[in-house]
Amino acid sequence: MPAGGVADEGKARTQILEQTIHLFAAAGFAGVSMRTVAEHVGVTPAALYHHFADKEQLYLDTVKYAFRAKTAAARKIVAAAGDPFASLEAFLLWFAQTLAREGNFRKLLQWVLLDADPERTRQLVQETFSELFAAIQQLANSFKSRYDPHLLSISIISLVAFHYQTQDARKLLPGNRASHDKPATVARHVADLLRHGLGAPA
Amino acid sequence: MPAGGVADEGKARTQILEQTIHLFAAAGFAGVSMRTVAEHVGVTPAALYHHFADKEQLYLDTVKYAFRAKTAAARKIVAAAGDPFASLEAFLLWFAQTLAREGNFRKLLQWVLLDADPERTRQLVQETFSELFAAIQQLANSFKSRYDPHLLSISIISLVAFHYQTQDARKLLPGNRASHDKPATVARHVADLLRHGLGAPA
DNA sequence: GTCTATACCATGATAGAC
DNA sequence: GTCTATCATGGTATAGAC
Numbered sequence: 237m238p239a240g241g242v243a244d245e246g247k248a249r250t251q252i253l254e255q256t257i258h259l260f261a262a263a264g265f266a267g268v269s270m271r272t273v274a275e276h277v278g279v280t281p282a283a284l285y286h287h288f289a290d291k292e293q294l295y296l297d298t299v300k301y302a303f304r305a306k307t308a309a310a311r312k313i314v315a316a317a318g319d320p321f322a323s324l325e326a327f328l329l330w331f332a333q334t335l336a337r338e339g340n341f342r343k344l345l346q347w348v349l350l351d352a353d354p355e356r357t358r359q360l361v362q363e364t365f366s367e368l369f370a371a372i373q374q375l376a377n378s379f380k381s382r383y384d385p386h387l388l389s390i391s392i393i394s395l396v397a398f399h400y401q402t403q404d405a406r407k408l409l410p411g412n413r414a415s416h417d418k419p420a421t422v423a424r425h426v427a428d429l430l431r432h433g434l435g436a437p438a
Numbered sequence: 439m440p441a442g443g444v445a446d447e448g449k450a451r452t453q454i455l456e457q458t459i460h461l462f463a464a465a466g467f468a469g470v471s472m473r474t475v476a477e478h479v480g481v482t483p484a485a486l487y488h489h490f491a492d493k494e495q496l497y498l499d500t501v502k503y504a505f506r507a508k509t510a511a512a513r514k515i516v517a518a519a520g521d522p523f524a525s526l527e528a529f530l531l532w533f534a535q536t537l538a539r540e541g542n543f544r545k546l547l548q549w550v551l552l553d554a555d556p557e558r559t560r561q562l563v564q565e566t567f568s569e570l571f572a573a574i575q576q577l578a579n580s581f582k583s584r585y586d587p588h589l590l591s592i593s594i595i596s597l598v599a600f601h602y603q604t605q606d607a608r609k610l611l612p613g614n615r616a617s618h619d620k621p622a623t624v625a626r627h628v629a630d631l632l633r634h635g636l637g638a639p640a
Numbered sequence: 641g642t643c644t645a646t647a648c649c650a651t652g653a654t655a656g657a658c
Numbered sequence: 659g660t661c662t663a664t665c666a667t668g669g670t671a672t673a674g675a676c
Contacts, residue, residue, distance in 0.1 A: 248659075262554050266469040269651060282654080283660050291652065321636075346552050349603050350545065352464050361607045369611050381636050386613030387627045390604060391597055398596035398603075399589075401551050405563045409571050411588030425589045433635030434523075434583050450641070471669060485642050487671065 249287045252277050253301040256294065261302075261340035264347045265295050296359060299344050303364040306334065306341055307371075314371045320378040325427045327375060328396060332419035332426075335400040342400055369393070395426040451489045454479050455503040458496065463504075463542035466549045467497050498561060501546050505566040508536065508543055509573075516573040522580040527629045529577060530598060534621035534628075537602040544602055571595070597628040 255277050259268045270291055274281040288294040313326045335342045348360045369389060376388040383391075399422055406412045415421055457479050461470045472493055476483040490496040515528050537544045550562045571591060578590040585593075601624055608614045617623055 246659090264466065264468065264552070266465065267554075270653080271651075279659090280661060281652080282662085285653070286659060343552065346548065349607060350466070350548050350552065352469075354606075357606055358610060361610045365607055366611060373613060379636050383627065383631065383636075384613075384618070386608070386611075386615070387601075387618060387624075388631070389613070390601055390608065391628070391631055394596045394600035395593055398600040399592055401600075402592060404556075404559055405551060405567055406588070406592065408560055408563045409568060409588075411575060411586075411591070413588070416586070416589060422589075425585065426593070429585065429590070429593055429632075429635065431635050431637050433631065433633050433637070434581050434585075435633050435635070448641090472671080473668075481641090482643060483670080484644085484672080488641060493670070 246287070250301075252279075252284065252287060252294075253298050256298045257302045257340050257344070260295060260298050260347070261343040265291075265351075270294075292356070296356065299348065299360055300363045302340060302344055306338070307364070307368040309334075310368050310371045314375050320375065321427075321431065323375055323378070324392070324430065325423065327372070328392075328423040328426050329419060331393075331396045332400070332422045335396065336417060336419045336422075342397075345397070346401060392426075392430065395429070396422060399426075448489070452503075454481075454486065454489060454496075455500050458500045459504045459542050459546070462497060462500050462549070463545040467493075467553075472496075494558075498558065501550065501562055502565045504542060504546055508540070509566070509570040511536075512570050512573045516577050522577065523629075523633065525577055525580070526594070526632065527625065529574070530594075530625040530628050531621060533595075533598045534602070534624045537598065538619060538621045538624075544599075547599070548603060594628075594632065597631070598624060601628075 252273075256273055259273060259276060270281045270284055273294070274284055277284075284294065288297065309330065310327065313330050314323050316323070316326065345364070348357070348364060351357045351360065372389045372392055373385055376383070376385045376392065379388070381388065400417070403417055406416070454475075458475055461475060461478060472483045472486055475496070476486055479486075486496065490499065512529065512532065515532050516525050518525070518528065547566070550559070550566060553559045553562065574591045574594055575587055578585070578587045578594065581590070583590065602619070605619055608618070
């Protein structure tokens with residue numbers, strides 16, 4: 237098995253996955269046809285079936301491929317620094333940067349959360365969310381706070397993830413400014429809120 | 439124009455919308471066919487086209503119908519109490535209860551956030567998100583905190599919304615307990631976190 | 641306001657040549 | 659490993675009877 241990590245991966249196969257990420261990110265499983273994929277990749281639909289058993293497998297492999305390495309970075313960041321707050325801030329900045337920069341990553345995450353097929357959900361959550369979540373939960377535990385680690389982990393992820401999920405929608409809502417989507421701004425806001433809460437005005 | 443608020447609404451039309459909510463909530467615009475809707479409603483596809491110009495209009499009207507009244511409740515709750523923290527806690531509980539109880543509402547919200555069509559996004563955000571957001575922003579302002587009102591509003595919504603967005607996924611992640619999805623638990627956790635932050639251990 | 645019938649196109653998937 | 663050709667099915671939408 238090659239360095240990639242998941243089964244065998246020919247050059248052509250990898251190139252297909254690479255070019256398919258954007259399509260599934262934009263329209264989801266049901267919104268993308270094999271013909272569209274084929275056209276975009278520059279082959280015929282039949283050629284796709286040489287590399288993937290069916291559309292479902294292509295989708296699963298595409299999402300897994302897109303998430304690989306993305307979350308491995310999180311582990312390192314969380315494990316690196318000693319002070320919990322320093323780790324938290326490093327993670328928040330990394331997460332905000334990643335979501336801001338990699339729209340495909342963000343959207344695929346949203347598609348995974350909306351997936352109606354339980355088995356597909358299971359596979360994707362384990363392949364995608366679980367490593368990221370484990371890293372955050374480790375961080376959450378290091379605070380030795382009053383909060384439940386599971387709840388706190390989700391809260392930390394929420395504050396960054398949901399902000400970028402609503403990126404397009406917020407442009408239509410009052411009080412929006414372009415600077416609100418800058419990763420540094422978001423990370424600082426969330427770090428402040430998590431550290432001090434609303435109780436202590438500056 | 440009748441009390442409903444949006445154009446004309448016959449009895450049959452309303453019944454179609456009512457029964458279609460669940461389908462679009464589960465599978466989104468691309469994942470639902472007019473045949474499926476017709477079968478589920480108990481008519482032929484042709485009958486649907488008597489009430490709705492096309493599939494897109496059926497989708498838009500369904501989402502708008504599902505959101506109507508849902509968010510009107512939020513305004514009252516936020517406006518009611520005097521103390522900002524009391525209002526906040528009342529809102530958090532209402533929001534958690536609504537998302538926990540009304541899975542269709544929650545899922546439609548997620549579909550709206552993922553919609554790739556800018557014009558559809560514009561219509562739906564204004565019809566759905568904007569009233570809820572205005573209520574929260576009013577609340578956020580009342581804290582007179584150091585935080586940007588827009589950012590703070592999204593943070594408040596994030597902590598509850600994302601928690602329930604990840605409901606299915608979290609069942610597969612470590613540390614999950616059934617009690618974590620009880621509205622009272624979520625609301626209390628979020629209220630504590632927002633009030634005190636991580637800085638002040640109990 | 642709902643039906644039958646249907647036009648017409650897109651879909652996932654396969655067989656078999658090269 | 660990719661092609662051409664094809665199939666069966668399902669997709670949106672319409673015409674016109676009742």
